[in-house]
Amino acid sequence: MSRLKELYFSKIQLDLKTQFSLKNKSMGPKVLKVVLSMGLGLDGNDSKIVKSCIEDLGQISGQKPVITKFKKSIANFKTRKGTNAGLKVTLRNEKMYEFIDRLVNIALPRIKDFRGLSAKGFDKFGNYTFGIKEHIIFPEVNFDKVDKIRGMDISIVTSSSSKEHTLALLEKFNFPFIKKKTN
Numbered sequence: 313m314s315r316l317k318e319l320y321f322s323k324i325q326l327d328l329k330t331q332f333s334l335k336n337k338s339m340g341p342k343v344l345k346v347v348l349s350m351g352l353g354l355d356g357n358d359s360k361i362v363k364s365c366i367e368d369l370g371q372i373s374g375q376k377p378v379i380t381k382f383k384k385s386i387a388n389f390k391t392r393k394g395t396n397a398g399l400k401v402t403l404r405n406e407k408m409y410e411f412i413d414r415l416v417n418i419a420l421p422r423i424k425d426f427r428g429l430s431a432k433g434f435d436k437f438g439n440y441t442f443g444i445k446e447h448i449i450f451p452e453v454n455f456d457k458v459d460k461i462r463g464m465d466i467s468i469v470t471s472s473s474s475k476e477h478t479l480a481l482l483e484k485f486n487f488p489f490i491k492k493k494t495n
Contacts, residue, residue: 316485317409324484331480341438341472341481346408348373349380349400350447350464356396364459365399371452373401373411414450415466416486422449428490431479438472440482441465 320342328340350369355361362379369377377399385393403411420426423446433442445463448455472478483489 314406314409316413328480341470341477343468343470345469346403346411347467348464349398350462351398352396362396368447368453369399369401372450373403374407375401377401412485418451419449420488428488431489434475434478438474438478439467439469440478441467
């Protein structure tokens, strides 16, 4: 069992139960899945670039990404139906907890001029999404072999239906949120 999963089931569940005065610890919020996505843009037509992006995202996540396609052609965005739009990976269970642990403790502190994550990335369903401008912050990616630095989006899907419960859960996981200044 991964370190973060063990911490969640032994300590964090009980803390959230008492914090929100829930009837049992299973009613508290839990992370269901983590979705990593990387847009390719105009580089989606070049097979060498797509292959290197698949390699990088595969090393970051620990499993092979899926190539997403455009559903319709839009002239203003220079997209054709059926061409490559991007890559995505869905992580669950052990790999999900290990990824969150690496993200919080290794990758996010490596971001240049990092001040914290914004608390505005929550949707009305209690999920949290944020973007990273450089995929090379992960130690698995070999910096010398990267042809172009790419951004990626990370979505954390939870069982909670409120922003407050999800924020409390992610703070227990040591996510570095920007604190509001009180005067």
